[in-house]
Amino acid sequence: METITNPRIQKSKKYFRFLLFAILFIAAGLSLFALAVYMYAKILGPPPLAVPQSTLYYSNDGAIIGESNSGQKRYWVPLNSVSQDVVDATISIEDRNFYHHHGFDIKRIGGALLADAIAMHKVQGASTITQQYAKNLFLTMDKTWTRKISEALYTIRLEMNYSKKQILEGYINTINYGHGAYGIQAASQYYFGKNANKLDLAEASMLVGIPKGPSIYSPINSFEKAKKRQLLVLKSMRENGYITDGEAKSAALEKLTIIGKHAYHRSDLAPYFQDIVKHQLKTALGLSDRTINLGGLRVYTTLDTKQQKIADEVIKESISEDSDIQVGFTAMNPKTGFVTALVGGRNYSDSPYDRAVQATRQPGSTIKPLLYYAALEKGFTPTTMMRSEPTTFKFDNGRAEYTPHNFNNEYADGEITMAQALALSDNVYAVKTHLFLGENTLVKTAKDFGITTKMAKVPSLALGTSGVHVIDMVRAYSMLANGGNKVEPVFITRVEDYQGKVLYDYMPQKEQVLQPDLAYVMTQMMTGMFDKKLNGYAPVTGSTIINQLTRQYAGKSGSTNTDSWMIGFSPQLTAGVWTGYDKGNEITLSADKRYAKTIWARFMERALKGEPIKTFKAPKGVVSVPIDPQSGKIATKDCPVSREMYFVKGSEPSDYCDLHGKEGKTIRKHKDKQKQDGWLHKLFKWL
Structure with missing residues (x-):
């Protein structure tokens, strides 16, 4: 018997097969699509996990001093x-x-x-x-x-x-x-x-x-x-x-206490310092602005928050509020070069221009320690004598003249030692030394000390007429403080990305630039500005702040018509201060001229309070000798003043002072008679 197929069943089978093929086709299509997406994703590789994150800046004790972000405060943690x-x-x-x-x-x-x-x-x-x-x-x-x-x-x-x-x-x-x-x-x-x-x-x-x-x-x-x-x-x-x-x-x-306050924000502490750090991240480390501001960096700096706050305080309390005088200040660890405090101006909001790093100002007599170090290298000693009197110098083959003047036009009108010339800041002695050494010598020496600005080869360079940066001068003095080792100003010790990967780690490098024995002799000479034993035709230049100081310091002040400076150091800290007007106006008030010394003295004393009182340690090859400051010779029991001075062994004086006591009178009479006999002999010979 023949089976007759129901047309409806045939039609249903046809639809079923179509539906099955459609499902298989769609499944195959989806599989191919999924495979294509997978392959495409594989080609693209891992997506960058970059989102804006706050960059944090740390002081040397791990405290947060600043933050940069786009309004989204984010601190990545594992x-x-x-x-x-x-x-x-x-x-x-x-x-x-x-x-x-x-x-x-x-x-x-x-x-x-x-x-x-x-x-x-x-x-x-x-x-x-x-x-x-x-x-x-x-x-x-x-x-x-x-x-x-x-x-x-x-x-x-x-x-x-x-x-x-x-x-x-x-x-x-x-x-x-x-x-x-x-x-x-x-x-x-x-x-x-x-x-x-x-x-x-x-x-x-x-x-x-x-x-x-x-x-x-x-x-x-x-x-x-x-x-x-x-x-x-x-x-x-x-x-x-x-x-x-x-x-x-x-x-x-559980009862919850809601704080509702962000832990970090842009700190008012050390804004000039933070600007330098950001600039170095960009220029020295090659980081982009976006990475610096939004990359979630952890930037560890050399800033000492205690010293920075002290610097801010003493500047504010020392300079009159109604004064337009500006300030540039830098403090540095002389052994490491770590910049521990920096002030670029009296108000960052009014002027972010950094007078400690960017400004170029005449250093005045603060350049003299560099000059006299060069003189020590050429055989001078702290007791080398030269006359201090009004002098006109001819240069440029006699076509030009230069007449330096001492403060208040006061002179010894006789010979003085280099130690006393530095303590009294005698300008005539400095120019004589400069010209004796040759004008190229100080230019080269300044470069050795880390001065980055151009020095003019002129007689007045000995008196600081070529502009410098405050931070460069602090670095130069730090080289004397540390025994002659090269130092670079260091602001950043380590930089990490948001995952803790170290991008930069400071590695100190030691390089001896100055002779240790001469650096020590120079340092001891620089303590003279605070020693009344070196008073002469004028008081030592640090006489106005001596009573504020409780430990040994070496330093030098300097002034021009438009600039006032004070730079000095202890074995563990160097600080330099410049004060003046931005537009180079003349400083006329005597009170304005004292700001730099006052700020320096107050800062050093407060910054070192509680720290061990250290003295400068003499290297081998240096000897100390009691010297009569007036004669520059070995002091005797008859000398009213005796000061310990330091010399490279073999260069110390061997003659004893002949200006005081009975022995001194006899010697002076003999010398006076020799001079008189010499004068009479010349007179008779002329006749």
């Missing part, structure tokens, strides 16, 4: 530096299947679509932690299909190239917790005043609830709504097995 309660709460409320999906939670997406369809509007989200992290990394905020596709591609790339731990760490460090706090560390500090690893369960559950709607669930905006959200987070953690009922109840009842 996942192991985050409270486990934060990690558990985040996964529980945001993406409980985080460790089991590959970026997209299909089951959750389906449930969300069903819930939205029933409610006829969006009521439930399905984004995973990876998707939200991708959204945070994709910085444009336009709601377009292109953006959504890009975010999806970011999600795939994140899952393909990073571990779950890395993704979770990135997410926790990038999400918005409100009030400008981005990332768990900034949020923890803002809301509770503590680091993220110190958060307890109650605090963690409160913070984790905020990103759902930072303006809604912030405990500062609405503690009631924040509390409801916290309870929801605790319920989720209990249901997902992260905490017990008892722990949830205890956390819910």
Whole structure:
């Protein structure tokens, strides 16, 4: 019997085959699409995890002195530096299947679509932690299909190239917790005043609830709504097995203290110093402006916050408020070159121009220690004698004249030692020395001392007529303080990126530039400005501040019509001060001329208070001899004044003073008779 096929059955089979082929075709298409997306994601490689992060600047004791950001305060911390309660709460409320999906939670997406369809509007989200992290990394905020596709591609790339731990760490460090706090560390500090690893369960559950709607669930905006959200987070953690009922109840009842204050901000401390640090990050380390400002760097500097505050205080209290005098100040550790304090002006807001580093001003007599060091190298000693009297010097083959003047036109009108010439700041002695050595000598010596500005080869260079930077002069004096080793001003000791990778680490390099014995002899000569034993035709130049000093210092002051300087050091600290007018106006008031010395003395005494009182240690090959300052010879018991002076062994004087006591009178009479006999002999010979 022949079977007759039902046309309806045939038609149904035809539709079934079509549907089967369609499903297989769609599945193949989706598989090919997925494979293409996978291959494309593989080609693109790992997406950059770059988000704006605050760069922090640290002082030498680890304190925060400054911060730069784009308004998003974010301080990246590794996942192991985050409270486990934060990690558990985040996964529980945001993406409980985080460790089991590959970026997209299909089951959750389906449930969300069903819930939205029933409610006829969006009521439930399905984004995973990876998707939200991708959204945070994709910085444009336009709601377009292109953006959504890009975010999806970011999600795939994140899952393909990073571990779950890395993704979770990135997410926790990038999400918005409100009030400008981005990332768990900034949020923890803002809301509770503590680091993220110190958060307890109650605090963690409160913070984790905020990103759902930072303006809604912030405990500062609405503690009631924040509390409801916290309870929801605790319920989720209990249901997902992260905490017990008892722990949830205890956390819910805990009384929380909300701080509502950011831990770091742009500090008013050392703004000029911070500008230099940023400039060096750009020029010396080659970092871009974006990396410097938003790269999450940790910049460790040499700034001593105690010394910086002292510098700011003494400048403010020393200079009259109604004065237009400006200031440039630098303090440095002479052994390392570490800049410990810096002031570039009296008010950064009014003028960010840095007078300690950028300004070029005439150093006046503060250049003389460099000149006299060169003289020591050429065989001079602290007791080398020259006449101090009004003198006109001819130069340029006799075509030009130069007549230096001492302060108040006071002169010894006789011979004085180099030690006393330095202590009294005798200008005639300095110019004579300069011309004797040759004008090229001081130019070369200044360069050896680290002076970076151009020096003019003229007689007046001995009196500091070529401009210099304050920081260069402090560096030069530091070389004398440390025994002749080269020092460079150091502002940055280490730079780390947001992950703690070291980008720069300062490595000291030792180089002997000056002769240690001569550096010590020069240093001892520079203590003379504070020693009344060297008073002569005028008091020593440090006489106005001697009573303020409680330890041994070496230094030199200097002045021109428009500039006032004081630079000096102890074995452990060097500081230099310049005061004057920006436009180079003449300093006419005597009080204005004393600012530099006053600031220096007050700073040094306060900065070193409580520190060991150290003296300069003599190297081998240096000897001390009691000297009569007037004669420059070895002092006897009849000399009214005797001062210990230091010499390179073999260059010390061997003659005893013949100006005082009975022996001195006999010797003087004999010399006077010799002079008289010599004069009579010449007279008779002429006749």
